[in-house]
Amino acid sequence: MNIEEEHEENEKENSETEVDDTSSRQKKSGLVASEAWKYFTKDVNFKENKKATCNLCGAIYVCSAGSTSNLKKHIKKKHSEKEQHQELITNIFNKEQPWKYDNDVMKNNLYKWIINNQHSFTVVEEPEFIILIQSLCPTAELISADTVKRSIMDLYISNKDQIQELLMEIPGKISFTTDIWTSPSTKAFLAITAHYVDKNWKLQNLLIDFVQIFGQHTGENIKNTFVSALQNLCIHTKVLGITTDNASNNLMFINALSNWMKENDIFFDKNNHFRCFAHVINISVQNALNPLKSNLSQLRQLIIKIQHSPQRLEKLSANCRLYNIDDLKPIQDVPTRVVEK
Structure with missing residues (x-):
C-alpha cells in the first residue's frame, strides 16, 4: 500500500477527529510536521483543546499528543490541487527536505569569521566552541589551530596572487x-x-x-x-x-x-x-587652542579623575538624570585623533 492509498483508507469524514501519535506512522509517512501549519491555524485555546482550523475550508481537527498527521491527510485529500500555479501540496509533504552539510563551506566561513573578527586560531580548540559546532552538525569535521593557521596563510597567498594580477593589469x-x-x-x-x-x-x-x-x-x-x-x-x-x-x-x-x-x-x-x-586641519585646530591650553589642561585632569573613579562616574550620572540631560561619559581628548561618540 502506497502513501496515498494509506491516507485514503485512514481519512475520516468527520471534520473533528483524533489520530494516534505514533512514531512508526510518522516514519512510514515520511512527512514533515511543520508543513501542515502552512494551511492550518491553531485555536486560541490550542494548549487545552488541541484544535486547529483549515485555512482553506474551515474544517476543524484535533491534534492529539502533538500529532499533525490528520491535518496533512486532510490537506492531501481535500486541497491537493487548489491552484494550478502552486506546487502540489502532496509534493510538498512527500518530498524530502533538501539539506546537505558541506564541510568545506563550513571551514571557509569559519576562516572568514576568524579573520574578520580577529579571533585567535586556538578558538577552534576551545571546548565550548566544539560543543557549539557539534550541536549544529554532529558529523562536522573538527580542525586544529595549526590547520586553521595553515589554511588562512594559504588564503593569504591566494588573495595576494589575485591582487598582484589585478594591479599589474x-x-x-x-x-x-x-x-x-x-x-x-x-x-x-x-x-x-x-x-x-x-x-x-x-x-x-x-x-x-x-x-x-x-x-x-x-x-x-x-x-x-x-x-x-x-x-x-x-x-x-x-x-x-x-x-x-x-x-x-x-x-x-x-x-x-x-x-x-x-x-x-x-x-x-x-x-x-x-x-x-x-x-593639516588638526594642526590648525591645535594652534588655535593654544590660548586655552591652561583651561584645557585643567579640564583634562578633571576628566581623568572622573574616568578612574566609579563613585564619581555614578555621581555624574545621577546629576545628569536630575537635570534631565543626556547621561554621557566624559572622553579624554587626544591631540592627534578626532574622537567621536
Missing part, C-alpha cells in the same frame, strides 16, 4: 596612502592602500598590505618596508603619488624613497607627496 600608475598603526599588543604595522582607476574608468581603493615594522620608525626604515611590500606585488615601478600624515619621519620617508627610485632608474617626483588634509 592596471593601464596607468597607482597612488598610495600609508599609515603606521600600533596593535593592542604594541606591535607597529604599516598599512598601505592603493588608489587607482580601473579599466572601466572607476576609482578603486584597495588595502594591499598590512606589514609589521621592526625597529625605529625612521624614514629609511619606513622606505624599506614600503618598497618591500610593493616589490612583493611587482608594482614598485607604478608609483604615482603618496599620501601620509604630517609626522617628520614621513618627510624623511619620501626623501629616502625618491633617492631609491633615482638609483633604480624609476621615475618618481617627490612633489607628489601629499599631506593628509585631516592632519
Whole structure:
C-alpha cells in the first residue's frame, strides 16, 4: 500500500477527529510536521483543546499528543490541487527536505569569521566552541589551530596572487596612502592602500598590505618596508603619488624613497607627496587652542579623575538624570585623533 492509498483508507469524514501519535506512522509517512501549519491555524485555546482550523475550508481537527498527521491527510485529500500555479501540496509533504552539510563551506566561513573578527586560531580548540559546532552538525569535521593557521596563510597567498594580477593589469600608475598603526599588543604595522582607476574608468581603493615594522620608525626604515611590500606585488615601478600624515619621519620617508627610485632608474617626483588634509586641519585646530591650553589642561585632569573613579562616574550620572540631560561619559581628548561618540 502506497502513501496515498494509506491516507485514503485512514481519512475520516468527520471534520473533528483524533489520530494516534505514533512514531512508526510518522516514519512510514515520511512527512514533515511543520508543513501542515502552512494551511492550518491553531485555536486560541490550542494548549487545552488541541484544535486547529483549515485555512482553506474551515474544517476543524484535533491534534492529539502533538500529532499533525490528520491535518496533512486532510490537506492531501481535500486541497491537493487548489491552484494550478502552486506546487502540489502532496509534493510538498512527500518530498524530502533538501539539506546537505558541506564541510568545506563550513571551514571557509569559519576562516572568514576568524579573520574578520580577529579571533585567535586556538578558538577552534576551545571546548565550548566544539560543543557549539557539534550541536549544529554532529558529523562536522573538527580542525586544529595549526590547520586553521595553515589554511588562512594559504588564503593569504591566494588573495595576494589575485591582487598582484589585478594591479599589474592596471593601464596607468597607482597612488598610495600609508599609515603606521600600533596593535593592542604594541606591535607597529604599516598599512598601505592603493588608489587607482580601473579599466572601466572607476576609482578603486584597495588595502594591499598590512606589514609589521621592526625597529625605529625612521624614514629609511619606513622606505624599506614600503618598497618591500610593493616589490612583493611587482608594482614598485607604478608609483604615482603618496599620501601620509604630517609626522617628520614621513618627510624623511619620501626623501629616502625618491633617492631609491633615482638609483633604480624609476621615475618618481617627490612633489607628489601629499599631506593628509585631516592632519593639516588638526594642526590648525591645535594652534588655535593654544590660548586655552591652561583651561584645557585643567579640564583634562578633571576628566581623568572622573574616568578612574566609579563613585564619581555614578555621581555624574545621577546629576545628569536630575537635570534631565543626556547621561554621557566624559572622553579624554587626544591631540592627534578626532574622537567621536
